Amino acid sequence: MTLNEIIKIQSVIDNRAIASDTYQTLNGQYYFSKSKNKKIRLGDMHIDHFLRAIKVSNKDVDLIDFETQEVIEQQKKTLKKIKRLLNE
Numbered sequence: 001m002t003l004n005e006i007i008k009i010q011s012v013i014d015n016r017a018i019a020s021d022t023y024q025t026l027n028g029q030y031y032f033s034k035s036k037n038k039k040i041r042l043g044d045m046h047i048d049h050f051l052r053a054i055k056v057s058n059k060d061v062d063l064i065d066f067e068t069q070e071v072i073e074q075q076k077k078t079l080k081k082i083k084r085l086l087n088e
Contacts, residue, residue, distance in 0.1 A: 003050060004043035 003026055011018050026043030031053050033040050042050065 002044055002046055006047060007043075 007018050007022060007026065027041055029042045030039040031042060031045060031050075032038070045053070
């Protein structure tokens, strides 16, 4: 079941129209599938694939944040060494 299908079901159950920003997000935002080597509209993604993609995406962000923090700490150490050398 795709996200578009889920939103349509929700619309029927809630007896409300689909919010325009939700519709725009599902049909205007894309996820790049590495396995298929192409962009897929979010609305066309099956819910389990979408959840996996978000999980993988968050892991990538966490890894980048960790690596960035390591680089920052290394740069701070280098800056301290430079300051010590300039003061000597």
